[in-house]
Amino acid sequence: MTDTPAAARRDQAVRAAVEQGLVGPDAPLAALLDVTGIRLGAAALTSAFAAVTDAPVLHAFAVKACPLVPVLRLLADEGLGAEVASPGELALARAAGIGPDRTVLDSPAKTPAELREALALGIAVNADNPQELARLDALVASAATASPLGLRINPQLGAGSIGALSTATRTSKFGVGLRDEGAREWIVEAYAARPWLTRLHTHAGSQGVPLALMAEGVRAAYELAEEVNARVGRRQIDTVDLGGGLPVNFASDEESPTYEEYARLLLAQVPGLFDGSYALVTEFGRSLLAKHGTVLARVEYAKTSGGRPIAVTHAGVQIAARTVYAPASWPLRIAAYGPKGRPKPGPPVLQDVAGPACFAGDLLAEARLLPRLEQGDYAAVLDTGAYYFAHHYAYNSLARPGVYGFTASTSGVRFAVVRPPQALAEIVAESGGATPDSLL
Ligand SMILES: *Cc1c(COP(=O)(O)O)cnc(C)c1O
Numbered sequence: 001m002t003d004t005p006a007a008a009r010r011d012q013a014v015r016a017a018v019e020q021g022l023v024g025p026d027a028p029l030a031a032l033l034d035v036t037g038i039r040l041g042a043a044a045l046t047s048a049f050a051a052v053t054d055a056p057v058l059h060a061f062a063v064k065a066c067p068l069v070p071v072l073r074l075l076a077d078e079g080l081g082a083e084v085a086s087p088g089e090l091a092l093a094r095a096a097g098i099g100p101d102r103t104v105l106d107s108p109a110k111t112p113a114e115l116r117e118a119l120a121l122g123i124a125v126n127a128d129n130p131q132e133l134a135r136l137d138a139l140v141a142s143a144a145t146a147s148p149l150g151l152r153i154n155p156q157l158g159a160g161s162i163g164a165l166s167t168a169t170r171t172s173k174f175g176v177g178l179r180d181e182g183a184r185e186w187i188v189e190a191y192a193a194r195p196w197l198t199r200l201h202t203h204a205g206s207q208g209v210p211l212a213l214m215a216e217g218v219r220a221a222y223e224l225a226e227e228v229n230a231r232v233g234r235r236q237i238d239t240v241d242l243g244g245g246l247p248v249n250f251a252s253d254e255e256s257p258t259y260e261e262y263a264r265l266l267l268a269q270v271p272g273l274f275d276g277s278y279a280l281v282t283e284f285g286r287s288l289l290a291k292h293g294t295v296l297a298r299v300e301y302a303k304t305s306g307g308r309p310i311a312v313t314h315a316g317v318q319i320a321a322r323t324v325y326a327p328a329s330w331p332l333r334i335a336a337y338g339p340k341g342r343p344k345p346g347p348p349v350l351q352d353v354a355g356p357a358c359f360a361g362d363l364l365a366e367a368r369l370l371p372r373l374e375q376g377d378y379a380a381v382l383d384t385g386a387y388y389f390a391h392h393y394a395y396n397s398l399a400r401p402g403v404y405g406f407t408a409s410t411s412g413v414r415f416a417v418v419r420p421p422q423a424l425a426e427i428v429a430e431s432g433g434a435t436p437d438s439l440l
Pocket of ligand 1: 205244245285286
């Protein structure tokens with residue numbers, strides 16, 4: 001496992017983080033991002049689609065997966081745009097310098113003000129439902145806009161293995177249900193009545209959804225686009241947005257499935273979508289970042305309880321809410337490192353890896369086989385680059401950890417601050433510290 005390049009880079013970075021004092025007795029928690037890995041992943045995405053089509057493709061990174069401005073900027077440097085789903089995410093994309101022509105706004109609950117701003121900026125918008133489409137009607141009638149506009153459909157194909165992340169069930173809250181009675185006819189006529197509605201969007205995948213089901217969702221969108229264009233007698237829909245949702249392998253360092261596999265499967269299942277008649281948009285999030293992030297947590301204490309060894313670390317629910325609250329759906333790998341940041345040798349021992357929060361369930365791993373963690377060792381929580389440390393959960397007023405990008409070369413490992421650790425003064429300020437008397 002540790003002989004793959006990504007794992008070797010990680011080992012180098014962990015050791016350097018200890019040697020350079022990024023982590024230590026007084027800095028017990030840090031998050032690391034593998035800049036090389038992120039660049040390679042983005043390049044793999046771009047080349048996977050370039051290999052199956054000559055059509056223009058905008059790969060809009062789903063900001064939700066890692067809402068950190070330098071990360072968005074890095075991905076933009078690799079040619080990616082941004083998919084945003086809230087005013088905050090749009091502000092982050094703009095702060096990263098991502099232009100309106102490379103930004104897509106999806107969200108199930110856009111306010112009139114958000115829609116107005118998006119259309120004024122010229123950002124692509126995918127309407128979620130008939131009521132939102134009616135709001136767009138009014139906005140389009142009142143002022144010219146450069147925004148490409150589309151409609152999100154839900155192909156209603158069924159669930160994957162994680163209910164909370166299954167976007168394409170019959171009753172999912174997203175988009176217009178394509179198989180609901182009368183929906184298909186309604187959609188076709190909605191396009192026919194709106195010559196400016198030129199995009200069609202679906203996002204049917206997510207962690208736990210098999211590739212074949214994702215491809216079926218894309219095929220459903222393609223067939224609908226063809227039907228609309230046949231009905232109106234011109235190629236009104238000129239862009240299909242395939243969404244994101246490529247699942248990530250959390251069980252080993254292997255990157256699987258790959259973008260190449262997915263692009264080839266799509267080409268085989270939906271060849272017409274790649275013949276150049278449509279421009280394409282993708283919205284991958286997790287698959288671009290997950291495997292390139294590592295949380296490094298110092299073991300504060302090593303104890304036993306009821307015969308079970310427990311390593312009490314500084315990484316718990318605040319950086320891994322999903323894993324702590326739904327451990328069966330979201331298991332994370334943990335790697336053991338010694339006090340000098342070197343991979344820890346020794347026979348594997350069943351142990352719990354606990355976090356710092358004050359509730360019994362704050363465990364990153366239960367009964368996990370690892371070299372026995374001791375006081376002063378480090379537990380590395382792997383594959384946490386998406387939806388983990390960038391998604392802080394403020395339980396116990398635990399501070400957001402610093403996030404550092406690393407690049408390794410023969411001359412050593414260089415760290416760059418992506419986000420500094422949260423200061424106590426910030427916690428106080430964000431907790432009403434400026435208005436202590438407001439309830440008196
Ligand atoms: C969350 C989301 C994505 C990204 O999903 P990943 O599973 O992170 O790839 C893309 N598009 C939409 C509309 C989303 O809601």
